[in-house]
Amino acid sequence: MSARPWIVGLTGGIGSGKSAASDRFGLCGAAVVDTDQIARQLTAAGGAALPAIREHFGEALIGADGALDRDAMRARVFDDPAERQRLEAILHPMIRAEADRQCAAADAPYVVLVVPLLIESGNYRQRCDRILVVDCDEAVQVARVMSRSGLARAQVEAIMAAQIPRAERLAAADDVIDNSGDLEHLHRQVDALHARYCDAAAR
Numbered sequence: 001m002s003a004r005p006w007i008v009g010l011t012g013g014i015g016s017g018k019s020a021a022s023d024r025f026g027l028c029g030a031a032v033v034d035t036d037q038i039a040r041q042l043t044a045a046g047g048a049a050l051p052a053i054r055e056h057f058g059e060a061l062i063g064a065d066g067a068l069d070r071d072a073m074r075a076r077v078f079d080d081p082a083e084r085q086r087l088e089a090i091l092h093p094m095i096r097a098e099a100d101r102q103c104a105a106a107d108a109p110y111v112v113l114v115v116p117l118l119i120e121s122g123n124y125r126q127r128c129d130r131i132l133v134v135d136c137d138e139a140v141q142v143a144r145v146m147s148r149s150g151l152a153r154a155q156v157e158a159i160m161a162a163q164i165p166r167a168e169r170l171a172a173a174d175d176v177i178d179n180s181g182d183l184e185h186l187h188r189q190v191d192a193l194h195a196r197y198c199d200a201a202a203r
């Protein structure tokens with residue numbers, strides 16, 4: 001265990017394949033810290049972020065099961081930047097604290113820190129030894145998200161509009177995974193990067 005692990009920041013637009021890539025890094029033996037998963041834990045029934053969300057957004061955003069109503073919140077924040085900032089102001093400091101805790105507790109050659117807004121927020125960049133972008137055509141992103149979640153095209157496009165443009169994300173990358181092919185193509189790229197990252201982390 002190390003208090004200052006070697007960290008790869010993994011990012012990409014919605015549906016680009018961050019989870020598919022980080023699952024493979026996990027299988028290879030990296031520790032995976034996923035800020036989307038942390039956000040879900042914070043907003044599950046009994047989650048630490050719910051009191052502040054209830055206070056700022058009202059009871060209507062909490063479902064009958066006591067968890068955040070994700071459909072209602074998605075509709076609210078991706079149509080309204082000010083509302084999105086209010087939600088982020090509640091969640092991002094809590095996500096960051098838990099991500100730091102998990103990184104420090106990691107027991108692996110290195111950590112893959114999955115952050116959808118890695119480039120946008122600037123909060124995590126200085127913690128990362130390397131920035132890895134998972135990339136594919138925007139049309140492929142939209143199609144994959146629609147078929148995974150049943151969201152309408154306009155909803156996916158509204159989320160993409162809240163994210164940095166593809167070219168700017170790619171310009172910030174040290175490494176890029178091209179996820180426009182099949183999963184085997186993705187896995188081969190992850191396996192090659194894993195070998196490089198193990199070497200770099202051991203130096």
Ligand SMILES: CC(C)(COP(=O)(O)OP(=O)(O)OC[C@H]1O[C@@H](n2cnc3c(N)ncnc32)[C@H](O)[C@@H]1O)[C@@H](O)C(=O)NCCC(=O)NCCS
Pocket residue numbers: 012013014015035036039043068069070073074077084087088091095115116117159162163
């Ligand atoms: C609005 C919420 C409830 C919608 O939930 P939903 O289940 O539809 O999405 P999920 O959490 O699985 O996120 C899926 C993807 O949406 C995109 N996304 C999520 N939050 C944001 C955001 N604030 N800005 C831009 N894109 C975002 C990312 O690509 C993410 O990978 C949820 O996304 C949320 O709580 N967002 C705020 C927290 C946040 O900023 N998370 C990003 C990780 S730091």
Ligand SMILES: Nc1ncnc2c1ncn2[C@@H]1O[C@H](COP(=O)(O)OP(=O)(O)OP(=O)(O)O)[C@@H](O)[C@H]1O
Pocket residue numbers: 012013014015016017018019020021036116144145148179180181182183186
């Ligand atoms: N190379 C691929 N070939 C086919 N399907 C893929 C490929 N990569 C990912 N997918 C599928 O596309 C969808 C989006 O992938 P994934 O969930 O990994 O993306 P993500 O970037 O984590 O998404 P989000 O931004 O919503 O968290 C999933 O249903 C996944 O199974």
